[in-house]
Amino acid sequence: MGGGLVKTATPEPNKGPVEDRVVEPSATGCPQGQWHRRALQKIEEALQVPLLPEAARAALEAAVSELRSIHGTQTKDTASSSSYDLPVEGTSWKLMLESYTDNDPEAAEGHHMLEQKSPKRNGSGASATLKVFCRSFESMGTGMPCLSDMLQEAGQLGFDAIAFSESAEVAGQPLRVLGAHLTRSTDMWSSLRDLRFVLEPDEFQGRVSNFLGAIDFLYRADVPYHGPAHAADVMSTMEWFLQTPYVSSITNHMDHFMGLMAAAIHDVGHPGTNNMFQSKTLGPLALRYNDKSILEMMHVALAFETMLQNEATNWLELLPCDFQDSEDPAAKPANLQHYVRRGLIDMVLGTDMAKHAKKLARLQDIAQEEERGRMENVCNRPLDRTANFGQDQKKQESLERKLFVLGTALHASDISTPCKPRQLMLRWTERVLLEFWAQGDEELRLQLPISPLCDRASGRSSVAKGQLGFINFVVKPFYAPLVALVPEVQLAMELLLQNKVFWEERDSERTPYEEIFAR
Structure with missing residues (x-):
């Protein structure tokens, strides 16, 4: 759908509820100036929607600007005709919101x-x-x-x-x-x-x-x-x-x-x-x-x-x-x-x-x-x-x-692996490392730069540092605010902190890969 306003023919009678149709101003029984003011008011209401995407805001503001430049900010009715015909009250803002935002009326109705x-x-x-x-x-x-x-x-x-x-x-x-x-x-x-x-x-x-x-x-x-x-x-x-x-x-x-x-x-x-x-x-x-x-x-x-x-x-x-x-x-x-x-x-x-x-x-x-x-x-x-x-x-x-x-x-x-009991955490950690390193091996074979965390040679000697980075910069900052919403997440945080101490000890001791994951 384009961003311009669409000119429409005079609607035929008995074609559905008036709020769902685009009609000529003369069909509403409303003087044209008053009619335009109502349209502007509704578009301006749409501009008040919280967190309205910038593209939608720009489109709505452009529509307001165009209307004002064509019809002025008149306060009294005019009989002059316009080359643009606007939707009646209740339709213009819906049309624009559904066209220029992520609003999803069907899904919203289903949720409601x-x-x-x-x-x-x-x-x-x-x-x-x-x-x-x-x-x-x-x-x-x-x-x-x-x-x-x-x-x-x-x-x-x-x-x-x-x-x-x-x-x-x-x-x-x-x-x-x-x-x-x-x-x-x-x-x-x-x-x-x-x-x-x-x-x-x-x-x-x-x-x-x-x-x-x-x-x-x-x-x-x-x-x-x-x-x-x-x-x-x-x-x-x-x-x-x-x-x-x-x-x-x-x-x-x-x-x-x-x-x-x-x-x-x-x-x-x-x-x-x-x-x-x-x-x-x-x-x-x-x-x-x-x-x-x-x-x-x-x-x-x-x-x-x-x-x-x-x-x-x-x-x-x-x-x-x-x-x-x-x-x-x-x-x-x-x-x-x-x-x-x-x-x-x-x-x-x-x-x-x-x-x-x-x-x-x-x-x-x-x-x-x-x-x-x-x-x-x-x-x-x-x-x-x-x-x-x-x-x-x-x-x-x-x-x-x-x-x-x-x-x-x-x-x-x-991303909950570090929030699991230690033995489970270790089994999942070993699996993800093997997968990352297999990707790094393939990148090396293809003569491509090795992706972060995927270098087998350096990764085997820095397992603990890598896991501490994942905990400190990804998982812990995400789980911490979750506790305010879901107090039960405190259990996951406690397991996370225990695992963090475990990796800090492995890091200080420079424990090798084979010993960390020894069965």
């Missing part, structure tokens, strides 16, 4: 229709299905922990996703098994059914299981760190965040489900090399996604391609496109497919480390507001249904706040 459906969660006991798995596992006579015992830790910081993913009874499908456990232990399926959030609930549950199984096999087994075990670990840690009182107070069962799905798909198809490598080798993914969030774009695209290519995995189509709140039959129906797709894309793209600093800055602002006791709870704030602009804008703000919280939880889960 669901926002008061707070979930009631049980504990995290093993489901009947997984008890069957456990009995089979025990019968093998191994000395390994029972599968149900491992799953008792799912949704906790101590969950061993590596052992879980490698267990025989999981059969190479950790996301499918873990997803079944987490959704059953929270009564998710019955809640989604009772609240009418899904069509054909039994079929929906089966398709989700099939989808997670397909995603399992799209994670590469030859990638040391970003494989299916990492996805299961992030999924479990995301569940831990979702269960906290703060996050659960602003989310519902659909958001909970969406958060688990985002965790499951967030690294699907990861090649074991990072965005920098894709960009500097001009790989096909870098060319396709124009060097912007290359892998994250690929992950979410691959997930939706996998979902839609087979009816048996397409759970998205079983979400209603016209969900209606029975408590407010006059409300606009919501497209939950659009809402969930928007949420998944937003969360997965937010795991790009290039966005870490920006995400941290906003998190710190929110945390400071919380500490000062002045944070407005936008997600639960009643909407003013008497003013369309205010109502729609509050819905948009509420959507953005919720997606930011969910995205923050996913990003925090993704």
